[in-house]
Amino acid sequence: MRDFSSAYRRALTNGDVSELMRLFALLPHLPQPESYEQAEISMHIARTMAESIDVARRLYSHKWLCERNLPSQLPDHLRPKQQRLGGIVVQGVGISVNTSNPLRRREADDMRHEMELAVLDLYANNDTEPEVVRRRLDDIRRNRLRM
Numbered sequence: 001m002r003d004f005s006s007a008y009r010r011a012l013t014n015g016d017v018s019e020l021m022r023l024f025a026l027l028p029h030l031p032q033p034e035s036y037e038q039a040e041i042s043m044h045i046a047r048t049m050a051e052s053i054d055v056a057r058r059l060y061s062h063k064w065l066c067e068r069n070l071p072s073q074l075p076d077h078l079r080p081k082q083q084r085l086g087g088i089v090v091q092g093v094g095i096s097v098n099t100s101n102p103l104r105r106r107e108a109d110d111m112r113h114e115m116e117l118a119v120l121d122l123y124a125n126n127d128t129e130p131e132v133v134r135r136r137l138d139d140i141r142r143n144r145l146r147m
Contacts (some may be wrong), residue, residue, distance in 0.1 A: 011051055015045055041070060048074040093119045093133055113146045 004023065011019035017040045024032055024039070033039035047053050047061035062074040066083075082096060097112040100106060118136050122128065
């Protein structure tokens, strides 16, 4: 059985569909591919699943399957970002402090800078909830306007 496993892994790594068909014929109790095309699809699906296959070959098989609208079993963390099932969360904070009075421009710049530092501090402490950030920025705004 060890020789079979080694031969199977080698054929899977090399993408040798004919060898995989020959190996599967040695296991008649398993479902057999009815054609070369079915065996090739099975091989690519197996390659996307097999952790023993290097990532480059797994990605190639994933792409091969996707190009043919066939299901890939590539784990989410290996998929290209735009294909990940979990999506990508990108967080950001917009800060805008405006004044039409040129004499107060320096005060507005100082307030914006203080708000930037507050956001950096909050994010450094994993306080990224929008309500927490908003409250902190509102506090800075109110304190600065009292001065």
